[in-house]
Amino acid sequence: MTTTRLPLFPLNTVLFPGLVLPLNVFEARYRAMMRDLLDLPEDGTRPFGVVAIRDGHETAPSSLGLPDGSEPPEAGPAAGFATDPSLSFHPVGCVADASTIRPRGEEDPPESYEVLATGTTRFRLVSVDASGPYLTAEVEPLPEVAGEGAGALASGVLRAFRSYQKVLAGANERTLAPGQELPEDPSVVSYLVAAATMLYTGDKQRLLQAKDTATRLAEELRILRQETALIGKLPSVPGAEYTVRPTSLN
Numbered sequence: 001m002t003t004t005r006l007p008l009f010p011l012n013t014v015l016f017p018g019l020v021l022p023l024n025v026f027e028a029r030y031r032a033m034m035r036d037l038l039d040l041p042e043d044g045t046r047p048f049g050v051v052a053i054r055d056g057h058e059t060a061p062s063s064l065g066l067p068d069g070s071e072p073p074e075a076g077p078a079a080g081f082a083t084d085p086s087l088s089f090h091p092v093g094c095v096a097d098a099s100t101i102r103p104r105g106e107e108d109p110p111e112s113y114e115v116l117a118t119g120t121t122r123f124r125l126v127s128v129d130a131s132g133p134y135l136t137a138e139v140e141p142l143p144e145v146a147g148e149g150a151g152a153l154a155s156g157v158l159r160a161f162r163s164y165q166k167v168l169a170g171a172n173e174r175t176l177a178p179g180q181e182l183p184e185d186p187s188v189v190s191y192l193v194a195a196a197t198m199l200y201t202g203d204k205q206r207l208l209q210a211k212d213t214a215t216r217l218a219e220e221l222r223i224l225r226q227e228t229a230l231i232g233k234l235p236s237v238p239g240a241e242y243t244v245r246p247t248s249l250n
Helices: 028-038 150-171 186-196 201-208 213-232
Strands: 004-011 020-025 047-052 092-104 112-129 136-142
Touching (some): 004 028, 004 112, 020 028, 028 092, 047 112, 047 201, 092 136, 092 201, 150 186, 186 213, 201 213
Parallel strands (some): 004 047
Antiparallel strands (some): 004 136, 092 112, 112 136
């Protein structure tokens, strides 16, 4: 088994390969991570691992309740998670490549960073190390396997996704944006639809963990048909809080 060590960034969301992840990084542990990534060669990648949190908090506890004038304690690398941090995370995550890491303000070191990263490949979490300034993990790359009938399933998922979009837009009394071309590659389709469909984190995580593209697409087809039928029976669907994805905060 070939493994790789990566900085680990736990979030209350699931990142899929090919999808863009904006981050506003302000905690000391994650600012340290970004400084180390900035030290990597500019012409290479700046990879870190993103895992969805199963039990815990992506931000450390605030200073609420401290005596006046007291400073909150510095968050350790595993603050907000279990004694064994790996127990707090889902077992499969996604490598993110930070294409942009922009310091905010004139302070040195800066108080926060604006980061734009893109999901690249999946990994399985092998172990988590909390001995440094931020969490790192030993991860095993997970190759994407097409599976039987992925091409036909992708076509069906795209049709079902268009129907889902139309019903959702109607329920919100909105019109769809002018036809954006959707991809044909089955794995790209599977990840795009997984990210764009309104699902709980656990459901998205199951799609990320699917053993192959065909299995993921088959599950998406079932979900899309179910959700389209459900939304079609509702008089309206709450809008912005479900359809707009905010910048993730650490």
